[in-house]
Amino acid sequence: MTPSKISIEDVARRAGVSITTVSRVINKQPSVSKKNLARVEEAISFLKFKPNVSAQRLAKGLNNTVGLVMPGYPGIFYSFYGVELIRGVGHACETLRLDLIFHITNGYNPLLTNNVGGIIFADIIENRKQVMAILEEGVPCMIINNIVDDLDVSYVAIDNRSGGFMATDYLIGLGHKRIATVTGNLHTQAGAQRLEGFKKALARHNFPLEPEYVFEGDYSRRSARSAAERFLSLKNRPTAIFAASDDMALEIIAVIMERGLKLPQDVSVIGFDDNPAAIYGPVALTTIKQPLFQMAEDSVKYLNSIVSGKKRGPIKVILPPKLVIRESCCAPAGT
Amino acid sequence: MTPSKISIEDVARRAGVSITTVSRVINKQPSVSKKNLARVEEAISFLKFKPNVSAQRLAKGLNNTVGLVMPGYPGIFYSFYGVELIRGVGHACETLRLDLIFHITNGYNPLLTNNVGGIIFADIIENRKQVMAILEEGVPCMIINNIVDDLDVSYVAIDNRSGGFMATDYLIGLGHKRIATVTGNLHTQAGAQRLEGFKKALARHNFPLEPEYVFEGDYSRRSARSAAERFLSLKNRPTAIFAASDDMALEIIAVIMERGLKLPQDVSVIGFDDNPAAIYGPVALTTIKQPLFQMAEDSVKYLNSIVSGKKRGPIKVILPPKLVIRESCCAPAGT
DNA sequence: CTGAAAGCGCTAACAA
């Protein structure tokens, strides 16, 4: 049942050298004569030898494995956000030749940390205690998309507050007065901060905050549909809507068009993510771009440099979002 | 830098027993006196001891790790299919206490198999040679959603051909004569077989196969939009459309509504997947349900039983799809 | 019920 029954010793025997020499070629050390190198390589490929990773790790005393923990919150899997994260982390691990161990948490079970060199949290939502437990164990870790300044922990995040501000400010600049928003899950920092940015922009221009213009969504298309239906039924229909994700924006657009309204003339919509899918809808989506893939990749790189001792202490990075103007927003009718 | 510096020896010392005894309690062997058990447990929690998994694996000579390889094909990540697979496999691994190593392949690089007890392929698309290489290495493996009868390999698949047949047959039964289809990626077996099922149903009822009613999509919403636009512009517009995924069906519905057509009265739409998101659109989607999550979970269980020697030889399972009737299909107008 | 000792497969000084 063992993956391969042949060991370094078999290779050594066949090549007529010591196991040390074999080990050297496995680890690409230069100090091996051409002749022996050739013989060992022949033996390796002949025997289809694969070094036993557990033995290597044990002997080297290191663990080139990173754990990616996804919040139990199932919606995250269906979101562009979640998918980009997985892809980015996966890609970076591939590049750095790290094993990626995938862990879905319910937020309560303790995390098995005895098998990883470091851990990446794909957002933390109601599982702060897990993070703290990890920290206490001294396992290097990295949090994605959460600014955590009260803990001695590393993170790579996006400035969601300024993203929310940007989106709203842009709408205001276009001349909109009645601006609504569908928020993301407010238990996530990203969701909460985008909303804060929205409010801040309103306040900055002395616009009142109308409660009926704020719908608490959860990043799902479903919640966006409910929001759109409510907004569009209002006597005082908003002329612009800021959605906390592109997916939600897309669903809102669908509802708008189902009702026979024109977009962006009747209602402008701005999203958040820069999901490539948002370019090919009926109207190319104006949005706030956040570098998710890069954030995910960076987090692996930073984590690795901490694990391997190249860097110390918490690394705290906040990436800026960016306004991407396409076609789903314009000045309100009658301006 | 090591996750934990304390070893079984430290625990033994503190508990005043031998390392063997400590090992016994780690492995929950019953032959330990209550007194020693208590002392060891105390020492373990006091020292925050975590056994070194590499050492355990090495000593035990086994590898309770499964690799999940995702085709490079990026679209799969954004699909309901891909996400359900990841969730299902992840969940099963959690339950069976297996480590899940996540591997995104470009289809060409050889897979690193020396670190896993078994491998799961999330579909195979243009990477058959990888599968064959794995087989030759003797690593137990399992293929998801591909019926592979010419190879001595295990799989858990869905009968996509009969799914395609079912959908089309249902439409025909409703009285439709002009039935179109947007296919999935035809390089995937699922895509090809759903189309075959479509054709078979047509043939069974002696309907001609109109090339203009077949649009080669790739499971993406984008391709579905193109398809819908083409279908709806036809002089002889189809009265029903079979989409090879719910996501595509949803996009088609959006296009239909954007054009001010009525659904299902003007055009009926049937999907494939039973994506929960398809219930909350403007019209609840009629679809073909496939047990993706279960398929993923089962594949892990089967793989595990093979790896652990409980079962032998290839396990070949084909799960049936099921018609789920909701509101997006009705008899064509004028019947 | 407990412990001594021999590995698991590989790496890394240290000599040669």
Place this chain on the structure above:
DNA sequence: TTGTTAGCGCTTTCAG
């Protein structure tokens, strides 16, 4: 450039 040897941390006979 090569080989000898001592571990890495844990499990597992085998005695006791």
